[in-house]
Each structure stands twice: as C-alpha cells, then as structure tokens.
Amino acid sequence: MDARAYIEAHGNEFLTSLKEWLAIPSISADPERHDDVRRSARWLADHLTETGFPTVEVWETPGLPAVFAEWRAADPAAPTVLVYGHHDVQPVDPLEEWETEPFVPTERGTSLYARGSSDDKGQVLFHALGVRAALAASGADAPPVTVKLLVEGEEESGSVHFAELMKANRERLACDVAVISDTTMWAPDTPSMCVGMRGVTDVEISLFGPERDLHSGSFGGAVPNPLKIMSDLLSGLHDADNRVAIPGFYDGVVEASAQERELIARLPFDEKEWLATAASTAARGEEGYSTLERVWLRPTAEINGMWGGHTGAGGKTIVPRSAHAKISFRLVPGQEPLEIQDRVREYVEANTPGGITAELEFGGPGVRACASDLSSTALKAARSAMGRAFGKEVLFTREGGSGPEADIADILEAPLVFVAVGLNEDRIHAPNEKVEMPLLLKGAESAAYLWEELGAVRGV
Template structure:
C-alpha cells in the first residue's frame, strides 16, 4: 500500500522514563526475545503461501492463506475466528473481548494477499521461500503486509504475559482482507454487511511504514483517489488528413487540449470546484515538515526523475502528502507504428487519476470533472467517461487521545525515541472503515522505504518487526486510559 516515505506533521517527545515504565519495557522485550524464533518460523511458513489475489490461478492459495491465518489466530487465543466470504477472495475476522465490559473496542486492519512475484523479475532468491540475510527476511509479503499483520499475534500475547491478564485490556478485533493488492473491490460491501460486528472506537491500520530506521513515525492520514477513462470519437473511421484534415474535428487533438487544460501556469488543477473543501496545512504543520531530514536529490533518484515540478507555493513533501493532484496515466490515439500515416484518427483515449485530500469528496470531484470535460469537447466529437470505484481520503486529528497512545507506545518500543506524526501520499481502503464505522483511523507500521513493497527482493527488517510487536504489547494497556481522557 505505502508508496513513499511519510510526511511528518507533528511529533511527541519521549515518554517519562519512570521505573514502572522501565520495568514494563524490560518485561515486554524479554518476552518478545524469548518467543522471537518461533514467531519468525511461523511468519516464514505463512510467506511460503503465494496468496497473489490478482492472479486467478492463485485463488486456492489466497484461500489457503486465509485458513492459515484463521488457525494461527485461534491458537493465539482469539475466542472468535471466522473466514468471511466475499464475491472475490476471503477475509479473516477475529475477536477477543476484554474481561472489562467498559473497555474500548479496537479494530486492527491488514491484508493477507500479496503482489505477484517471480524469480525472473530480478529476485535474488525464490520470492516465496523466505530467506534471512543480515537481519532481514526476504520474501513477497514480508513487509506488505503479512509481517505487519502477524506482529499483532505476538504483541497481544506479550501484553497478557506482562500484565498477568487472561484477556486483553481492550476489546480486540482483527479484519484481514484478501484483495487489497487487487484494489479491494469488495471491501466496502464487506464492511457495510458486517458493520455491527466491526463496530469500534478506534481503527488501527497496520499496512503502512515509517520515515526511516532511525526516525520512527506514526501516520495520521492517507490521500484518496478517483480515476477515470475518457474515450473520444470523431470520424466513423480513420480518414485522409489531406482530404479532410482541418475541416473536421480531430479526437487526438481534443485529447491533447484536455490534457493541457488540466493545470494552470502554477500547476494547480484547473477544474472548477476541484479544491472546494480542501483541509489546508497549518503553519505549524508546514514548519514541522520542513524540519524533516529530507534529501531531495536522493528522493529524485528513487523516483528515477530529473527535476521536481508541482503546485506553486508548496514543498515537494507537501505536494506529495498534503495536496490533491491530477495525473495523466495514459494517452493514445491514431497511428503509433513506424513511419508516417497521414490520417485524422477515428478515436483517442485518456486515463486520468486524482489524488484527494481531507475535505474532498470523490462524488463531488466526479461531478466537477464531468462538467469540465463536457465544456471542452467540441461539436462533432462524441465522448464517454467512466469512473472507477473511488477511495476516500482520511485524516486523524492530531489531538486525538488514541493517537497520543500509539505514539507513546511506539516511543517505549524505540527506547524513548521522539515519535513524529506523518501522512501518506498513497491511498488505501482505510477510509472505508472510517466512513462506514464512524471511527478514527490510526496507522501503526514499522516498515521502511528500503523494504521494497511491490518490488523484487521485498524484505522486512527483523529488529524493526520486533519493535512493532513491542509497540502493540504496550498499546493495548495504554488505550483504555487514553480514551477515558486520563494518563496511564
């Protein structure tokens, strides 16, 4: 899911290091260290299942992955574990009620499907045979997202062992879908169908990452996305440009004009109403972004690009994480073969996508784009526009007490490190949970940019993975007090 490093918009200083906290940190770490080897063996077993949701011939493996997770969650101690069917791949739901009836309810989201992978893509090892080298486990799904789902199983066990509880301090639920890497086409319907079962005070998404190994961060929001395909039709067939050119409309020319009209001279999206409702960055947030150790030249190298360009008045990080965009994903029409062919083409085609930020509504964006397009297409050209299923943006308020609890738990896991709050430039189904359940969404991930999501040689840093385990072990004990508005 995460496409780039996250953008810091706030931070929390290290937690007080009193003796009780130090004892808790030591006890959690000792338990995690004791069970680390068995935990990693289990993760490797799960990673050997090639649960590629985008390949129909892997449907059986995706189901096998769901069954493996369901069995593991049952063994962990979850009192309810179910495989939920969809029109596509199965999801896994699990629940472990607290013995405190007044405890808050937390829903953890992740996914068990993975991207395609093959040795010939550039992998150094078999992508579905986990290999540990220099403290890193290489395998498809190690970071995205099986490793980050599974750390919750050891985390809750550590929480129970250290506190002496027989049930978590929160009502703990998990929803692990099987189609995230295929665009989550049935996830919204699944959440609506089971909204009562999924009801929660807070949603924790463990399908994200941190700024770097040395800068732990908590993400507070993701952009949404809307995309469309535009078809433009002119003559009934390709026609001679000498006989008819200049006297009839050319759909390829119209396509070019549409693309040129997307942005103004300041690289702002020029569609009327596009920025309506956008939640602007505060001066304080912009100042904190500017404090990040951001190396633009290194970022450009990662982007395989030679210069930056974007909305005037904003930094590169602000553009990627906190501003909406319009992108041309594809354009075509007319003759594309070798040599010339002097025609007026019969048709042309465009693919556009729009990244959306908090305050923007995908339905309003679709209406605005349709109206804008209709005003650009001349007489004699017929057009069709089809939108895909949108993903809404989500943003957690920086003053939410659960966010402070997540940052505090992570700080203890990272030995008192300062935790920064971040945003994510990419998009995901987390906003559906926020929209359907009406609960704030927070992000807890320990993956780093070098983990190579969706790329050859995907890996997870094992020491960081254990930090994720420790964070959840602390978090479940912290959240009840935090949500009641008191300190632990």
C-alpha cells in the first residue's frame, strides 16, 4: 500500500483522534486551564505510543509540560529529523462570537471548527499519521529517518521555558534538520512553504516634564511639553520613503534573494482582496517593495498607542506633565533584538531635550527572526515532498509573525524547514478557528514523502 492509499484508508480514524484531542481546553494563558494543558500532554503521549513510537516522554518544565517522542531509523547513518509544534491553544474570548462551541469539534463541509484545530494540534497530529504511512509504503518496521517530536505546552504564552528546556536536553534533541509545522500555506490550490519568520521587540516610552500639569497661559511656550517632544520622537521614526529612520536600524539586515522575491511575486496576490481583509482603503509602506515583501521581508516600526495630558470631555488648557507611547519593531534576519533595543535607546536619548526625562521599558529580550537556506538539501526535499502530495509546484512565502523557531535553529544548530498546511483564513487566535480536513491529510502525505526523500540522502 502506498502512502496516499494508507492515509485515505485511515483518514477517518485520524480525524476521530484529532477531535478527542481538540476537546481538551489546553489554554496555557489561563491558570485555571493548566491541568487541561497537562491532560493534553498526556493525551498526545498516549497517542504517539499507540502510533508506535518506541520512546515517548512528558517533559516537565517550571511551567507547563512538553512532549518528546523518538522513533529511530534502522540505519544509524540515516538523518535525524526533529518536528516542532505545540499542544497549548489560545484563549477563546470573546466566546459570544463563536458559532460553535470552541472545544466541541464540529464538521461543516470540509472544515473542522475548534480552538487549536489549525494552530497547532491538527498540524502536529498529521505527523503521526505520516510516519505510519511511510512505514506502510516501505513495509519496514522503522522509518527511513530517525524522527523526533518536540511538542511544547507554552507557545501561546511566549515559550518562556522552551529555550532552557532545549538547552537542558540538547543531546536528546540533536538533529540534522528541524521541521516546523506551525505556519500556513498560501491557499488550498496554491501549496507553498514558509521560508522565514520575522522577529519582534517592543518598548513603552514615557517622557516626564514638569512635576505637575501647568496652566498653558502662564507657562505654555516657555517650558518643554512632553506631548510635543513625544510627537517629534514618533514622527521621526520614519523618513519620507517610509523607511525606519533610527540610526543603525538596518545594520546587518540580510536581504532576500532574487529567487525568493521572484517566487513571492508569482503568488496569486490580489491587493484589493487583501485590503478588504485588512479593513483598509490603501496600502502604504517602505518604498521599493511590494505589499507582500513589506509584511514578510522588511523590518518595521509600528506605533501601537500613545497617550498623555487631558483626554476627557471639554477643554483643559495645560502643559501636561507626561506623555507615553508603545512601539513594536518587527525584525528580519541579521537584526538582533537586543541590539535594536540599544539603537532605540540611543535614538530617544539623542532626541530628548533638557527639561524632559525619558524612561524606556522593553517587553523582554525580544524574539529573533529566522529564515531557511533555500539551497539546502532538506528544503529541496521538503519542497519536493509537498509537490508530490499536492501535484503542483510549491512556491515560497514568509510570515510576519514571530515564534521560538530562531531559538530552535540556534540551540540545536539545525537548519529549519517549514512543512505546514494551515491557511490564513483559518482564523487562528480568533473566534471560529477551523482547519481544512483534506489539507491535514495532504500534510500527512507530505510528511510521509519527506521521510522517504530525506532517507535517500546524506549530508542534510
């Protein structure tokens, strides 16, 4: 039986198991659901044991548990592949906007609605089916590559203990390539691979002037106004071409290759449809780049909020004592979050006049960007595997969001390959999250072919 036939024969069984898992409300951000996160880890461990993985363990952390599984190849020289995903899910608020119960998996046509169906339980589970399909196709007792799974339980809460977990288990997690299944592809009829994710860092800036609000008639125009200084700081973040104007911000930026930009340009992108999704009437950003390149390939500075002074009803003629703003920076490969934080501090210091005191509070160390090597054997094998499953050429995308992928690449010293079948329309993190069931089966088929293709090569 070939891999596709095996998956078709066991598709209903796979979906039944997935529904059982989706019924567990493993919301890592909600302390009242932490026991459910632990129950989710135990469910996955039991399922992987039933699948045939000889080694399955629940790894505790100072927070919530991860699941580790391993199935060694018969050939000790075969490559080792680590699959990363997560079993925790986002909160479901606002509950009233859900058309179905978030933890009662519901089929509607080809869609399966439930929190976590796309992000990320469905995309984790198809790997177990893919391993069984690869074994059925080969008739072997072990997969053609050593397959390891690491499925964390805190991704939706910032992966706060994940880096230390990997460092503590570096030898157990050693691999030749890391496969990420926590992203999306372009469309059901346009298979694609994510080849990079932006990083992020954020800051809250507070400017303090006089010790109290001052009468603008008595003092206005004669003392520095914190809101005026803040508006200058914020307006100076970008130049006339909408490039970030902070000195040194682009130092080290790794530009996307001509090949990647060409494959992105071939995606069937409709800007009018995209604008409708964005609830905007115009696209605007850094000159010289397309809309997709702006959200995937370029770093950004976004003003998330600003406040200060009188915001209530009626007038209040004052020089306010303080002003505040929140800013987030999306980063690309070659930019280090901590270095960007230094550049932001220098920018604020250089543009804060006498009489104003600036305080900056960063939201942690930030998240580094990551990107795949387009020339790597592993990426070529994954692209070929997805192409076989879908029967079409696989294009490239990136994602504007951020995750722990850069830590995986750095700590395990392994190249990243993204194999995922979620869609942007799956409403991840929003009410009415869903996944397309036929695409999950295509994901399992892609995984089965990937193990086969990687097993045929060396030097991944």
